Amino acid sequence: MxxxxxxxxxxxxxxxxxxxxxxGGVGSAxxxxxxxxxxxxxxxxxxxxxxxxxxAVFVPSAEDGRDMDAEMRQPAYDLPLPVTLDQGxxxxxxxxxxxxxxxxxxxxxxxxCRSVAEIRDCIATGVLAAVFHMEGAEAIGLDLAAxxxxxxxxxxxxxPVWSRPTxxxxxxxxxxxxxxxxxxxxxxxxxxxxxxxxALGILVDLSHMTMAGFWDVARISTAPLVASxxxxxxxxxxxxxxxxxxxxxxxxxxxxVGLNFAVAFLREDGRMLDTGLDAMLRHLDHxxxxxxxxxxxxxxxxxxxxxxxxxxxxxxxxxLRRAMTRHGYGDELIEGICHGxxxxxxxxxWGA
Numbered sequence: 001m002x003x004x005x006x007x008x009x010x011x012x013x014x015x016x017x018x019x020x021x022x023x024g025g026v027g028s029a030x031x032x033x034x035x036x037x038x039x040x041x042x043x044x045x046x047x048x049x050x051x052x053x054x055x056a057v058f059v060p061s062a063e064d065g066r067d068m069d070a071e072m073r074q075p076a077y078d079l080p081l082p083v084t085l086d087q088g089x090x091x092x093x094x095x096x097x098x099x100x101x102x103x104x105x106x107x108x109x110x111x112x113c114r115s116v117a118e119i120r121d122c123i124a125t126g127v128l129a130a131v132f133h134m135e136g137a138e139a140i141g142l143d144l145a146a147x148x149x150x151x152x153x154x155x156x157x158x159x160p161v162w163s164r165p166t167x168x169x170x171x172x173x174x175x176x177x178x179x180x181x182x183x184x185x186x187x188x189x190x191x192x193x194x195x196x197x198x199a200l201g202i203l204v205d206l207s208h209m210t211m212a213g214f215w216d217v218a219r220i221s222t223a224p225l226v227a228s229x230x231x232x233x234x235x236x237x238x239x240x241x242x243x244x245x246x247x248x249x250x251x252x253x254x255x256x257v258g259l260n261f262a263v264a265f266l267r268e269d270g271r272m273l274d275t276g277l278d279a280m281l282r283h284l285d286h287x288x289x290x291x292x293x294x295x296x297x298x299x300x301x302x303x304x305x306x307x308x309x310x311x312x313x314x315x316x317x318x319x320l321r322r323a324m325t326r327h328g329y330g331d332e333l334i335e336g337i338c339h340g341x342x343x344x345x346x347x348x349x350w351g352a
Contacts, residue, residue: 009317010052057097116352134155206230207260261280261301
């Protein structure tokens with residue numbers, strides 16, 4: 001490990017599986033090994049010191065002809081929530097994306113980790129560590145049978161909603177200005193889902209959840225509260241970002257927030273336009289102030305969002321490390337933000 005890429009990064013969110021699914025499915029997995037378009041592949045990860053992270057299974061909504069990026073470049077916007085997905089169709093797509101993850105493991109590109117010990121071993125040996133995550137529970141039926149099966153297949157993190165309604169709750173729209181007080185909380189089924197995730201040791205991800213849903217989880221969950229890829233509403237009043245009251249609840253549960261690299265959630269004006277690393281540092285400062293130094297990590301949203309050009313891809317992560325050093329963060333704090341804090345909260349959640 002060279003000084004340029006130390007400490008390594010364990011990242012709270014990427015959409016690599018969706019990218020490969022759209023590029024051809026399981027057959028596209030080989031391109032991840034050799035190098036492919038987008039933010040993350042194996043050469044970029046090695047070049048930037050990306051040691052692993054949460055690989056999201058995400059079932060996209062049907063294309064409706066909208067140009068979301070163009071709308072989010074406007075001074076204000078309020079994109080309508082997509083419709084609820086059919087559970088059977090969602091499960092089919094989810095399994096196809098999970099198959100890509102298993103194929104990547106078969107190719108030796110990564111290891112699917114079910115414990116923190118396995119993640120630590122991957123970091124020590126230079127193997128890319130992958131946590132099987134689902135962004136939105138559309139693929140899971142009300143009987144939770146799919147949850148039980150997916151857990152045994154390696155699922156260790158679940159966001160009950162993306163930015164659309166499910167049988168379990170509601171998601172926040174892409175709205176600026178706004179906050180997460182946009183709809184209902186968890187349904188009775190959603191509360192049962194959270195309780196079963198707690199029992200299994202599956203992390204419950206609060207990113208994309210309405211404010212009401214957030215507080216439902218806070219009341220129900222016995223695990224640390226975690227938002228894998230969210231930012232500070234006080235600095236960017238976007239519906240996707242977390243208020244100080246929410247940050248304080250996460251702090252009190254000894255949880256974690258992963259800094260989202262998406263420019264629209266970083267900029268004060270909420271616009272999908274490039275921004276410098278200074279915006280990321282402002283959000284890190286605020287999160288550290290509200291959460292404490294052991295409860296802040298990174299949740300890039302690589303391959304799922306427009307990120308600052310100063311980083312560009314996973315190969316550009318050293319630029320963020322250098323910026324944190326110039327900003328006055330010490331080595332121990334940077335190591336915690338880059339990976340140590342994620343390992344701490346996963347150990348508390350998974351129990352191993």
